[in-house]
Amino acid sequence: MxxxxxxxxxxxxxxxxxPALVIDIDYTYDGGYFxxxxxxxxxxxxxxxxxxxxxxxxxTAVPGDIYNGEFGVDPMDPTRVKIDWGFDFPNPSNTAVNVTVPAFSLAANHFRLYVGAEALPAGSPELGEGSGVGFSEDVSITNATEGEFPTAMNNAVAASNAGMRRGVGPQMNLINTSSTLGGTTVNYTLQTGAIAGVVTMNSNAxxxxxxxxxxxxxxxxxxxxxxxxxxxxxxxxxxxxxxxxxxxxxxxxxxxxxxxxxxxxxxxxxxxxxxxxxxxxxxxxxxxxxxxxxxxxxxxxxxxxxxxxxxxxxxLGYTTIAVPEPATVVLLGVAALGLVMIRRRA
Ligand SMILES: [Zn+2]
Known part of the structure; x- marks a missing residue:
């Protein structure tokens, strides 16, 4: 952040x-500020x-929050590995409290922006904060045989990365983890792209x-x-x-x-x-x-x-406009002074 x-x-x-990228502003957590x-x-x-x-x-579009990887000889009852994603982020109008939401689907070229404002202490130099959302993932394994598990797991990971990475743009998260069934451990890497973010503005500024x-x-x-x-x-x-x-x-x-x-x-x-x-x-x-x-x-x-x-x-992996858009208005004001400082949260 x-x-x-x-x-x-x-x-x-x-x-x-x-707009090439459509930023969908979500006011659910803004406390009425906007x-x-x-x-x-x-x-x-x-x-x-x-x-x-x-x-x-x-x-690319984000299909949703659940990514299944299946493998097995019985098409009606295969080994299944399921990855459930969730998003978490500080409530933008009360950043001491975290909000968790299930991951959601997004159309291609859409990005969700949660916004809010919070009163920081008088005199705080901080004007706002912004970051991508956090992610959590939950892996469940059903009907598994140990021999089929690695393929099912890797299929789930591939489906997740295809859905959550969005093809281009930055990797927001890169998660190296593993899952074990019986004596078999599968190491894998989950990736997320630019899906959602959260912005808090200082209502006291x-x-x-x-x-x-x-x-x-x-x-x-x-x-x-x-x-x-x-x-x-x-x-x-x-x-x-x-x-x-x-x-x-x-x-x-x-x-x-x-x-x-x-x-x-x-x-x-x-x-x-x-x-x-x-x-x-x-x-x-x-x-x-x-x-x-x-x-x-x-x-x-x-x-x-x-x-x-x-x-x-x-x-960061985006493409951007190559030629500056023409200025619509140009007004140059007198620069005033007063630097404000910033702090950073990991
Ligand atoms: Zn900054």
């Missing part, structure tokens, strides 16, 4: 004919649309919600933070694929290395962000801007997605 913080003013959102704050909701929806429009991958105006000097821009947290939910700083390319503060992914010139010290000291203060070019305004995915947002400023943020998405 990563939390965020406080940018540059600039209005103008991405516009595309149809229905009571229509401007916050509008900023969240815009941020989700802008991220979705920037990603052009074709994520001095927010600027309106996406059509610039934040005042002491305000934190809600759109900018929502954008940042949503990118976390898709694996930036939060996935196995990220971790496999981050070595301390160095980055080995080719797309970001090439664009930036080097991967050395391209990662923040917290390991989950682009290095603090890294500059790139906004794909919305075409102007120089601090990347969306460094750890902080300066009050009174707005961030949009930059070319370097997109390069990191490509290093």
């Amino acid at each position: 990563r939390r965020f913080i406080a940018g540059l003013a600039g209005l103008g959102m991405l516009v595309a004919n149809a 229905s009571l704050n229509p401007a916050a909701k509008a900023a969240l929806i815009q941020a989700a649309a802008d991220v979705g429009n920037a990603i052009t991958s074709t994520l 001095n927010w600027h919600f309106d996406i059509n105006t610039n934040p005042a000097p002491l305000e934190s821009d809600f759109y900018s933070v929502a954008l940042h947290e949503i990118l976390h939910t898709l694996g930036v700083g939060t996935s196995f694929t990220w971790d496999s390319q981050a070595n301390g503060t160095n980055w080995s992914g080719q797309n970001a290395m090439t664009l930036n010139g080097t991967g050395t010290n391209l990662i923040s000291t917290d390991g989950g962000h682009i290095a603090e203060g890294t500059m790139s070019t906004s794909i919305v305004t075409g102007l120089p801007q601090e990347v969306a995915m460094d750890p902080t947002l300066t009050q009174g400023t707005r961030k949009t997605i930059t070319q370097l943020d997109l390069a990191f998405l490509r290093d």
Whole structure:
């Protein structure tokens, strides 16, 4: 999980004919925050649309939560191994409490985003947090003979990985485990892709919600933070694929290395962000801007997605828009000060 913080003013959102990735926002656990704050909701929806429009991958459909592997000579009563998946995540309006939901089906190119807001202590520098959801899996074995078990188990694993990995994009989780029947142990690897994420916004922050105006000097821009947290939910700083390319503060992914010139010290000291203060070019305004995915947002400023943020998405296995969308509006505000800090939860 990563939390965020406080940018540059600039209005103008991405516009595309149809989002390549559809982020379905789920308000089940929002405690009413977004229905009571229509401007916050509008900023969240815009941020989700802008991220979705920037990603052009074709994520395969998720069929559901149960993956069966069968093997045996009796087609009516074969050896069966069943993998039941569940998702768990902190309730986004009460993060001390975990929510567990059965895994669900998703259409191709859809991603589910659980959202909420929680009052953090006054003065907390944290503006939001975002991550993918956690997973749990339960393996059951029925009607098994020990000899048939390995094939049935491996068939179940193959079905699960085909369903949960989504083909492309980051590996959010990579689980090495084993199951045993009698004296036979099968080791296997379960993979999950970008399926769902959770974002909590700090309801105590001095927010600027309106996406059509610039934040005042002491305000934190809600759109900018929502954008940042949503990118976390898709694996930036939060996935196995990220971790496999981050070595301390160095980055080995080719797309970001090439664009930036080097991967050395391209990662923040917290390991989950682009290095603090890294500059790139906004794909919305075409102007120089601090990347969306460094750890902080300066009050009174707005961030949009930059070319370097997109390069990191490509290093995570997504395809992204290759040509910047034309800016719809360009407004450059006076940068105000006030860095906010971020903390990180594993
Ligand atoms: Zn963050």
